[in-house]
Amino acid sequence: MTLSIDYLWWAECPSHEEGLALLHAVIAAEGLDAVIRLVEVRDEADAQRLHFLGSPTILVNGQDIDPHPVASGAASLYALTCRAYRRDDGRITPLPTREWLRRRLSALSTS
């Protein structure tokens, strides 16, 4: 089954290019069949309309890649902000780790 991936990003958060490269690398390494659609979130209206939890946000077949998203701390649930991910060791980081991303893509590709 081809995975439909939406990669939502905001230009003012610096991790989006690295995050996209990481996503491509994991997809290639796992041999997954995926189509990635890039979606730039430009303003607060976009953030609300797209239910944007922060940059980058990865939706797989319409489902957020993180089953337990970390709250951004913004007044609004959806906002122009940098996204936080929780590593396996509990530390907060602006991008998921390669291993975490691999596990989540694998899980979502078989669900």
Place this chain on the structure above:
Amino acid sequence: MSRLPIGASAIPFELPGVDGRHYRLETFADHQVLGLIFSCNHCPYVQAWEERMIELQHEYAEHGVALVLLNANDPQKYPVDSFEAMQQRAQMFKYPFPYLHDQPQTTARAYGAERTPEVFLFNQARELVYHGAIDDNREPEHVQQHYLRNAIEAVLKHQPPPISETPAVGCTIKWSV
């Protein structure tokens, strides 16, 4: 808004700290090195570097180095960056440095700060000697260039830092207007 250039003098400020005291530039006059770091609670980049900031302060405190964190984010947009939330975070993580609230955002604007975390390091004459990132990787195990540590070491030896400016990598400061 223009950023404070290397060699420029530190700009005076007077801001409240989470410990209830008011801090001014002169408060740190007896410190050989002063590092002002624009920071906040919510940003994942700050959280990624937070432990390293704490370690640096612990390591260099006895050498006359003062690191000071300043949060200028609009708490209306980010309630977790409010003064009360700053107090909670400083207590939770046992901050060894003052954590100041730049609610009017005048200090951040005066320094030309744009990101969190963003370092402005001053020598004893309070001339800017280093500006930018703490090091070159948000993941501590992948750091190759310890920009802030190297700059502190150089200033303590009365030498110019090997690198005086790097891009600050982090969240944008959340301006109120």
